[in-house]
Amino acid sequence: MRNWLLLLLLILALPTHVQAxxxxxxxxxxxxxxxxxxxxxxxxxxxxxxxxxxxxxxxxxxxxxxxxxxxxxxxxxxxxxxxxxxxxxxxxxxxxxxxxxxxxxxxxxRVVLMARKSSAIQIDSIDALNQSNLRIAVIHEDIGAQRLRELGVDPSRIITALNNTTALAMLEANRVDMWAYSEDVAYWLMDTHGYDRNAFEDVYILNExxxxxxxxxxxxxxxxxxxxxxxxxxxxxxxxxxxxxxxxxxxxxxxxxxxxxxxxxxx
Known part of the structure; x- marks a missing residue:
């Protein structure tokens, strides 16, 4: 009996692996x-x-x-x-x-630079972007912000918005010239927040x-x-x-x- 008890105690003492x-x-x-x-x-x-x-x-x-x-x-x-x-x-x-x-x-x-069509902005290269004085809205540490930083865009031209809806409002109100963000998400926000998506366009692809x-x-x-x-x-x-x-x-x-x-x- 004592041997059985000792064996049971040994078994209970063995480490068990519980699958996470x-x-x-x-x-x-x-x-x-x-x-x-x-x-x-x-x-x-x-x-x-x-x-x-x-x-x-x-x-x-x-x-x-x-x-x-x-x-x-x-x-x-x-x-x-x-x-x-x-x-x-x-x-x-x-x-x-x-x-x-x-x-x-x-x-x-796909992450793009989005602009108002009425602004008629044309960006055909990173050099052209860096030589311009265009203001760009971003979300802090979002991929758009990170890509602009990697590309050497002047930080003084990058405007950090509180969130994506704020950034869209800034773009629509001409407080910024462009918005660096996901193309799909930007258009989804336009469609669901009462904006005319035809009033905006992609002017440059930052990342795919x-x-x-x-x-x-x-x-x-x-x-x-x-x-x-x-x-x-x-x-x-x-x-x-x-x-x-x-x-x-x-x-x-x-x-x-x-x-x-x-x-x-x-x-």
Whole structure:
């Protein structure tokens, strides 16, 4: 009897490995429609639904209420310094490559300089941009702001807006000449906030890349691999997901974006 008790105690003392699930990750996002945004008090969007389906493939349910919504710069800084944290939707670039581990892709994305058509702005090169005195709205630490910095644009001409809707309002009111931002997101905001999209145009492409889930590099590798596997499975079922419908105006579908993403994109 004593031997059995000793054996039981030894078994109980042995280290046990409990498989970590995706719910051990801390997910952080921002207002970046149609990929991730709040409507009627509910977080939704293309990236969120992809994440939700990824959780389902792991046999778990994503609690949308657990996803933190922060201003972009704050979320970016938080994930840079917090293991097991994830920021989405994040443009993957060469400058950011070593700062995060990457899971995805979620979608292709193009960052442009947007201007009012009435301003008749023409930018055909970076040199022409740098030699001008045009004012450009950006979001702090957004890919548009980072690209302008990398290209050596005079910081005195870069105007940091509080958020994307503020930047759009500044552009419409002629407080800035251009806005450096995602083309799709900019047009989505115009369509959903009462602006005439035909009054604006892209005048220069700053970056073409992909949106990803960006993970702190000290995140548990097992969790990173699990998320990538689950996202792969979810992406493979794109035709069955409701975000290929007209739920997200204007009609931006993941199928369309994947097709767009088949082009050779540069980071």
């Amino acid at each position: 699930g995706l719910d051990k990750l801390r997910f952080i996002t921002e207002e970046y429609p149609p990929y991730n945004y709040v409507q009627n008090g509910k977080l939704q969007g293309i990236a969120l639904e992809l994440l939700e389906r990824a959780f389902a493939f792991e046999g778990r349910q994503l609690d949308r209420g657990s996803v933190e919504i922060l201003p972009w710069a704050r979320g970016y800084e938080t994930v840079l310094n917090t293991p097991n944290s994830v920021l989405f939707s994040t443009t993957r670039t060469s400058a950011r490559e070593e700062l995060f581990h990457w899971v995805g892709p979620i979608s292709a994305d 890349a992909y949106l990803y889930f960006a993970l702190n590099p000290k995140t548990d590798p097992e969790l990173t691999a699990k998320l990538q596997t689950a996202v792969n499975k979810a992406s493979a079922e794109v035709p069955s997901l409701k975000f290929v419908t007209e739920e997200y105006p204007p009609t931006i579908t993941l199928m369309k974006k994947v097709k767009y993403g088949e082009r050779q994109l540069s980071c």
